[in-house]
Amino acid sequence: xxxxxxxxxxxxxxxxxxxxxxxxxxxxxxxxxxxxxxxxxxxxxxxxxxxxxxxxxxxxxxxxxxxxxxxxxxxxxxxxxxxxxxxxxxxxxxxxxxxxxxxxxxxxxxxxxxxxxxxxxxxxxxxxxxxxxxxxxxxxxxxxxxxxxxxxxxxxxxxxxxxxxxxxxxxxxxxxxxxxxxxxxxxxxxxxxxxxxxxxxxxxxxxxxxxxxxxxxxxxxxxxxxx
Amino acid sequence: xxxxxxxxxxxxxxxxxxxxxxxxxxxxxxxxxxxxxxxxxxxxxxxxxxxxxxxxxxxxxxxxxxxxxxxxxxxxxxxxxxxxxxxxxxxxxxxxxxxxxxxxxxxxxxxxxxxxxxxxxxxxxxxxxxxxxxxxxxxxxxxxxxxxxxxxxxxxxxxxxxxxxxxxxxxxxxxxxxxxxxxxxxxxxxxxxxxxxxxxxxxxxxxxxxxxxxxxxxxxxxxxxxxxxxxxxxxxxxxxxxxx
Numbered sequence: 241x242x243x244x245x246x247x248x249x250x251x252x253x254x255x256x257x258x259x260x261x262x263x264x265x266x267x268x269x270x271x272x273x274x275x276x277x278x279x280x281x282x283x284x285x286x287x288x289x290x291x292x293x294x295x296x297x298x299x300x301x302x303x304x305x306x307x308x309x310x311x312x313x314x315x316x317x318x319x320x321x322x323x324x325x326x327x328x329x330x331x332x333x334x335x336x337x338x339x340x341x342x343x344x345x346x347x348x349x350x351x352x353x354x355x356x357x358x359x360x361x362x363x364x365x366x367x368x369x370x371x372x373x374x375x376x377x378x379x380x381x382x383x384x385x386x387x388x389x390x391x392x393x394x395x396x397x398x399x400x401x402x403x404x405x406x407x408x409x410x411x412x413x414x415x416x417x418x419x420x421x422x423x424x425x426x427x428x429x430x431x432x433x434x435x436x437x438x439x440x441x442x443x444x445x446x447x448x449x450x451x452x453x454x455x456x457x458x459x460x461x462x463x464x465x466x467x
Numbered sequence: 468x469x470x471x472x473x474x475x476x477x478x479x480x481x482x483x484x485x486x487x488x489x490x491x492x493x494x495x496x497x498x499x500x501x502x503x504x505x506x507x508x509x510x511x512x513x514x515x516x517x518x519x520x521x522x523x524x525x526x527x528x529x530x531x532x533x534x535x536x537x538x539x540x541x542x543x544x545x546x547x548x549x550x551x552x553x554x555x556x557x558x559x560x561x562x563x564x565x566x567x568x569x570x571x572x573x574x575x576x577x578x579x580x581x582x583x584x585x586x587x588x589x590x591x592x593x594x595x596x597x598x599x600x601x602x603x604x605x606x607x608x609x610x611x612x613x614x615x616x617x618x619x620x621x622x623x624x625x626x627x628x629x630x631x632x633x634x635x636x637x638x639x640x641x642x643x644x645x646x647x648x649x650x651x652x653x654x655x656x657x658x659x660x661x662x663x664x665x666x667x668x669x670x671x672x673x674x675x676x677x678x679x680x681x682x683x684x685x686x687x688x689x690x691x692x693x694x695x696x697x698x699x700x701x702x703x704x705x706x707x708x709x710x711x
Binding site: 369 | 520543623
């Protein structure tokens with residue numbers, strides 16, 4: 241057996257690829273489902289929190305800042321395990337899928353809030369003053385003047401963070417969610433071969449490369465003419 | 468003569484620093500009042516209190532009979548009657564000139580797009596920039612940007628316009644066109660309060676000059692009085708410094 245053949249036998253065995261690709265495919269479906277759900281709820285919640293923070297009410301801001309700092313500090317795996325194994329003790333039974341979605345949404349929301357907030361405060365004060373001086377309310381100023389400028393600044397860090405958090409869907413494997421990683425590791429145990437893991441790796445690349453491309457497309461889309 | 472803008476006992480502090488120490492000041496309809504004074508005298512802060520962009524610490528600001536400080540006053544409704552023009556223009560960079568001018572028409576006054584655009588184009592026409600309607604701020608010179616900013620305020624048909632150093636950020640060759648627009652507004656009967664260092668313009672366009680120093684109004688009068696025969700020693704110093 242040559243070196244190449246040995247490598248192929250360990251990582252890219254054709255008969256294992258043939259046997260396990262339906263499993264990996266169903267994992268892709270689950271991963272995509274969770275990822276899309278997390279991106280939608282995480283970004284929406286993060287944006288909402290940043291907008292609430294812009295009203296600068298101490299009552300609202302203290303809990304927002306505590307929430308954000310906590311979820312940025314906590315490893316997602318810890319939060320997932322606490323929620324998954326803790327909630328049933330309170331008589332609340334939710335699926336692993338829901339736990340993964342909930343926790344990753346909160347993690348993404350925490351990071352997104354910080355990114356949106358830094359975008360909002362980076363818009364010059366004169367923009368607020370000009371808009372308010374024409375009679376626009378805080379909300380109208382935020383939605384028509386501030387956010388269109390802030391979000392544009394936020395797109396690159398937001399894309400990176402979104403990808404980083406959604407890749408954590410792989411953590412679903414520890415609570416039995418049938419996503420890519422779970423399918424890959426189960427198949428690996430059954431076959432005693434790393435080929436299914438390689439298939440999982442390829443699946444992640446196939447999913448996330450387009451997301452990166454989408455990020456740069458949005459970046460161009462949000463650009464406006466400037467000197 | 469009834470006052471369109473009436474400021475009584477206006478005080479403003481930032482922390483322990485008192486910027487305005489009791490300002491009494493009023494502007495009649497169609498009047499062009501120039502506020503001059505050394506930097507740090509509180510001119511801009513006073514102006515910004517007139518639409519509550521700056522929250523006064525004490526005192527009264529009455530615009531067209533409505534007390535801006537009264538709890539029941541809808542400040543947003545009042546602000547659209549008080550046009551403001553800023554030193555840094557503050558155009559919205561993500562919108563065209565027309566978009567800048569029509570935003571408040573649509574959002575605040577609830578006009579349809581067609582209606583807002585018709586009004587917006589008329590406002591741009593008044594500042595001589597109708598053909599720049601589709602241009603973005605970054606494609607305009609500073610002077611053009613400031614004229615669009617004036618059109619943005621003008622489109623709401625304000626009762627009074629406040630100018631906060633409107634030409635200070637402009638290259639000298641661009642100042643003339645902005646002052647020209649302000650002259651046209653004056654001729655059309657607009658009530659204006661202008662904080663500016665354009666003394667020549669003050670001399671020939673203003674109805675009244677107000678001299679401020681250290682958060683107080685020290686002297687006011689016609690341009691001839693203030694520039695020709697200032698009474699207060701601080702005014703004399705300031706005017707003397709200018710003519711040197």
